[in-house]
Amino acid sequence: MSFMPLGPMQEPRPSDTVLALIEAALNSDFVAVRRLGTTLVGSLPERERVGTQERLTRLFRGAGGTRPPHAMAPLDVKTKSPLVEELPWPTGPLFLDDEDSQLLERFIAEAQAADELAGAGLAPRSNLLLVGPPGTGKTLTAGHIAARLGLPFHVARLDTIVSSLLGDTAKNIRGIFDFVQREQGLLFLDEIDAVAKQRDDARDIGELKRVVNTLLQGLDRLDHRCVVIAASNHGHLLDPAVWRRFPYRLTVDRPAEGLRASLWSHYLSLDPAEASIANALAGMSEGLSGSDVAEIALAARRTAHLKRTKVSFSAIAGALLDCANGKFSLPTIGELDRDATLSLRRAVGERFGLTNGQLSALFSVTYEAVAKDARVKRAGGKQRSGLAQQSGAAADGTPTAGARDRRR
Numbered sequence: 173m174s175f176m177p178l179g180p181m182q183e184p185r186p187s188d189t190v191l192a193l194i195e196a197a198l199n200s201d202f203v204a205v206r207r208l209g210t211t212l213v214g215s216l217p218e219r220e221r222v223g224t225q226e227r228l229t230r231l232f233r234g235a236g237g238t239r240p241p242h243a244m245a246p247l248d249v250k251t252k253s254p255l256v257e258e259l260p261w262p263t264g265p266l267f268l269d270d271e272d273s274q275l276l277e278r279f280i281a282e283a284q285a286a287d288e289l290a291g292a293g294l295a296p297r298s299n300l301l302l303v304g305p306p307g308t309g310k311t312l313t314a315g316h317i318a319a320r321l322g323l324p325f326h327v328a329r330l331d332t333i334v335s336s337l338l339g340d341t342a343k344n345i346r347g348i349f350d351f352v353q354r355e356q357g358l359l360f361l362d363e364i365d366a367v368a369k370q371r372d373d374a375r376d377i378g379e380l381k382r383v384v385n386t387l388l389q390g391l392d393r394l395d396h397r398c399v400v401i402a403a404s405n406h407g408h409l410l411d412p413a414v415w416r417r418f419p420y421r422l423t424v425d426r427p428a429e430g431l432r433a434s435l436w437s438h439y440l441s442l443d444p445a446e447a448s449i450a451n452a453l454a455g456m457s458e459g460l461s462g463s464d465v466a467e468i469a470l471a472a473r474r475t476a477h478l479k480r481t482k483v484s485f486s487a488i489a490g491a492l493l494d495c496a497n498g499k500f501s502l503p504t505i506g507e508l509d510r511d512a513t514l515s516l517r518r519a520v521g522e523r524f525g526l527t528n529g530q531l532s533a534l535f536s537v538t539y540e541a542v543a544k545d546a547r548v549k550r551a552g553g554k555q556r557s558g559l560a561q562q563s564g565a566a567a568d569g570t571p572t573a574g575a576r577d578r579r580r
């Protein structure tokens with residue numbers, strides 16, 4: 173597994189960025205001002221960065237009296253809303269497995285050397301298609317590539333530009349490609365299957381073909397410096413001709429166990445000594461996306477921050493038990509009492525086959541206490557069901573929804 177940070181090699185020194193920002197402002201180059209401003213704020217120490225990023229976003233949205241962003245962005249033929257939005261580069265890391273990472277590095281290397289390759293008659297087609305379920309990091313990947321290439325991150329959501337009038341859809345698509353050719357940024361075509369999906373609704377197949385053709389022409393007309401990344405949750409719906417325009421394809425799946433451990437470690441801000449916690453949580457979160465892990469981990473950290481306590485790994489374990497039972501949940505806010513905690517610990521241990529060491533780390537109890545409980549449990553099934561009833565737990569030791577809800 174590997175990790176593709178906004179590496180120091182690619183990041184300019186803050187003093188260069190400040191000068192470039194001033195120059196861009198003097199030249200009224202607002203796309204560059206937004207990009208450089210985002211870079212500068214991203215380089216601030218963490219405690220300053222979060223608040224400043226929010227203020228910057230407000231400024232970009234025009235709340236601070238600045239020029240509205242994307243003044244030059246193409247507008248929807250009918251609604252007149254912008255078809256392309258420029259998003260800031262991501263500031264957090266992207267976790268990928270080695271194979272995916274290698275493919276992206278190759279894509280980036282070719283896009284960086286586009287001019288040189290074109291000079292040798294080998295102009296690359298820098299088009300990458302990302303296919304995978306929601307929350308697997310497709311948008312994040314595209315943002316990282318934009319950052320690595322130092323290009324503005326222009327995002328167009330095709331599902332929002334598809335109009336009931338196919339003629340308007342085609343005009344919108346042309347508008348997007350003209351803009352990207354002019355701005356020479358990275359175009360991220362999100363939900364690219366929206367155009368293909370329209371086939372089911374379209375009464376006039378001939379007209380739909382013209383829409384797909386507009387997309388193909390747009391892709392073909394871009395010069396070798398333009399980079400296009402498209403994303404889809406439904407790769408099978410894509411027109412084969414569109415598919416062929418993307419020589420780089422990445423199927424992003426829900427992360428495997430090793431990658432999940434890295435995600436838990438990062439989003440819970442664990443230190444290396446807590447690797448066993450990350451590994452235990454990774455083993456318990458099979459089937460979750462990177463986004464699910466981030467949501468659960470950040471919810472637990474927010475609760476801990478507000479309550480001025482440590483992050484509750486047992487509450488995370490409870491949420492993962494719900495997830496494993498098919499119900500996505502965030503960690504509970506309230507404290508469980510002793511009996512309910514014991515029931516939860518047993519249920520989690522059984523469901524995920526955890527070792528006594530893992531249970532002791534997750535539930536902050538001594539190894540001996542867990543081992544003793546395991547002996548007690550083996551010795552008396554009857555006692556356990558009595559305790560379960562008292563504590564509002566089901567006979568199998570799982571706290572009932574009511575018992576857990578009462579403590580939220």
Ligand SMILES: Nc1ncnc2c1ncn2[C@@H]1O[C@H](COP(=O)(O)OP(=O)(O)OP(=O)(O)O)[C@@H](O)[C@H]1O
Pocket residue numbers: 265266267268304305306307308309310311312313405435461462463464466
């Ligand atoms: N591989 C990953 N590395 C780091 N964080 C990740 C990863 N995958 C997902 N995340 C987290 O999940 C969030 C959502 O990911 P993202 O929006 O990129 O998913 P997506 O595949 O584009 O989803 P959708 O199909 O719904 O648009 C990210 O902002 C990040 O916090």
Ligand SMILES: [Mg+2]
Pocket residue numbers: 310311312362403
């Ligand atoms: Mg996305």
